[in-house]
Amino acid sequence: MKSTPFFSEPSSIVLLGVPFHDITMSETLEWIASKIELRRPTYLITANLDFAEKASRDVELHRIFIEADLVICDGTPLIWASRLTGTPLRERVAGSDLVPKIAERSAKEGWKIFLLGGDPQSLASAEENLKKQYPGIIISGSFSPPFSPLYEMDHDEISQRIKKSAPDILLVAFGCPKQEKWISEHYKDLGVPCSIGVGATIDFIAGKVLRAPRWIGLFGLEWVFRLLQEPRRLLGRYYHDFIFLFVQLLRERNVFLIPLSKEKARTRLSLDEEKPEIIFWEGPLLAGNLSDLGEPSFFKQFVIDLSGVTMVDSSGLGHLLQTLRRALAQGVTGCFSAPSENVLKILQLTRLDRVVPIHSSLEIALGFLAREDSALIPQPVIDLSDYSMQMLMPQGLTKMNVSECFQKISEEWKNRPFLKTLRLDFERTHVLDSAGLGMIVDSHRMVQRRESCELRLLNLSPNVLNVIRIARLEKLLAL
Numbered sequence: 001m002k003s004t005p006f007f008s009e010p011s012s013i014v015l016l017g018v019p020f021h022d023i024t025m026s027e028t029l030e031w032i033a034s035k036i037e038l039r040r041p042t043y044l045i046t047a048n049l050d051f052a053e054k055a056s057r058d059v060e061l062h063r064i065f066i067e068a069d070l071v072i073c074d075g076t077p078l079i080w081a082s083r084l085t086g087t088p089l090r091e092r093v094a095g096s097d098l099v100p101k102i103a104e105r106s107a108k109e110g111w112k113i114f115l116l117g118g119d120p121q122s123l124a125s126a127e128e129n130l131k132k133q134y135p136g137i138i139i140s141g142s143f144s145p146p147f148s149p150l151y152e153m154d155h156d157e158i159s160q161r162i163k164k165s166a167p168d169i170l171l172v173a174f175g176c177p178k179q180e181k182w183i184s185e186h187y188k189d190l191g192v193p194c195s196i197g198v199g200a201t202i203d204f205i206a207g208k209v210l211r212a213p214r215w216i217g218l219f220g221l222e223w224v225f226r227l228l229q230e231p232r233r234l235l236g237r238y239y240h241d242f243i244f245l246f247v248q249l250l251r252e253r254n255v256f257l258i259p260l261s262k263e264k265a266r267t268r269l270s271l272d273e274e275k276p277e278i279i280f281w282e283g284p285l286l287a288g289n290l291s292d293l294g295e296p297s298f299f300k301q302f303v304i305d306l307s308g309v310t311m312v313d314s315s316g317l318g319h320l321l322q323t324l325r326r327a328l329a330q331g332v333t334g335c336f337s338a339p340s341e342n343v344l345k346i347l348q349l350t351r352l353d354r355v356v357p358i359h360s361s362l363e364i365a366l367g368f369l370a371r372e373d374s375a376l377i378p379q380p381v382i383d384l385s386d387y388s389m390q391m392l393m394p395q396g397l398t399k400m401n402v403s404e405c406f407q408k409i410s411e412e413w414k415n416r417p418f419l420k421t422l423r424l425d426f427e428r429t430h431v432l433d434s435a436g437l438g439m440i441v442d443s444h445r446m447v448q449r450r451e452s453c454e455l456r457l458l459n460l461s462p463n464v465l466n467v468i469r470i471a472r473l474e475k476l477l478a479l
Helices: 023-037 049-057 059-067 076-085 095-109 120-133 155-165 180-189 203-207 216-218 222-229 231-251 314-331 342-347 364-372 400-416 434-446 462-471
Strands: 011-017 017-023 043-045 070-073 112-117 138-143 169-173 196-197 266-270 275-283 303-314 334-337 380-383 388-392 421-423 454-458
Touching: 011 076, 011 196, 011 314, 017 049, 017 059, 017 070, 023 043, 023 070, 023 095, 023 196, 043 059, 043 180, 049 059, 049 076, 049 231, 049 342, 049 454, 059 314, 059 462, 070 076, 076 231, 095 112, 095 169, 095 196, 095 203, 095 314, 112 155, 120 155, 120 203, 155 180, 169 180, 169 203, 169 222, 169 342, 180 196, 180 434, 222 231, 231 454, 266 454, 275 314, 303 314, 303 342, 334 364, 388 400, 388 454, 400 421, 421 434, 434 454, 434 462
Parallel strands: 043 070, 043 196, 112 138, 112 169, 169 196, 275 303, 303 334, 388 421, 421 454
Antiparallel strands: 011 017, 266 275, 380 388
């Protein structure tokens, strides 16, 4: 494989509450090539207007957008909307165009591809068509798992198939948001350099769904062509998407209409070896004046204080999220504190206040980091008056800790056969992903196997409730 230059993360803007990277098709292919050479697992999201609309309602999906290594713009309406920001995205990079480009490049470079998802017939046709159209392409494996909710899927079987084939690129066609949630939960364990959710692209390649003629795409009207093919399925979705676009653009108009400022954003540092790194951002965080804005060292925990930030636009929000994403990639915990009134208002308008760790004061932020730094294993509190056991859940109930948490819960429950009620207290939990949701469902089933017993969930935050409701599990969990 020929040497590929290292590509740093491109700049991004926040549009409709979602961070989009300003990247072209050719740059995306080079980005993928660099990740394959580095062999570090990453995941890429091809996001269109419908993705943004879903993220506005789905907190877990919104968080996944924030944490993704690359979010490319797959929607002409989004390109049009980005022109309102003063820093428009240069190019639409459609997933249905990207996958054939990847296939062509893979045939030349020897990259191995794994196809996951789609119905068995479409998947087989797509694989056959790729091999015919791109001689030399290596499809190292493909699998169409039975349809089921995320928390019911046989993740071990899927993971074993992928690991055995050792692909360079994993293309997942479960549809949004299922494919993004599955990739986010598993990509690190799989070790695949680049995982991409491709939605209906497998159906396009298989010939099951026709793509619009090129001249229609040039006018940004591919969605009309698709609507004419599948009106019953797509009419309601497109209606809600465009209502969301109109309403959210009105909500965010103050983000777009901030006047340019000659004042530069700046940084002050407060260093103490015994404490997290404290950084004070000051001035306007606007397009064109972010070059001198410092970042954390990413060697230890940090707090970025926003009390001195006078205003922020879509590019400033993109820089803020980029800083958080780099910290996550380094395994470092960081957060923001004391946003000024203007900044807090914009975070609320874009709904980023739900998914960005931001606290009202520096003292509260430092306390948050202190708790994050100490691993919390649930400890039981037994109440013999009603034969109940209560366990406090960690601040983040995710793929990283669900196995350990559930093992502790199941052991304590098994060792006390007299118990009738299990209470899981989510007072401290601010992040719940699909793996955490699966642990709650497993706990429910465990309790149900004991006669006349019940599971109760306490102190559910809006974010935790949102994940449960998106999965439609309120009835099962008796909320």
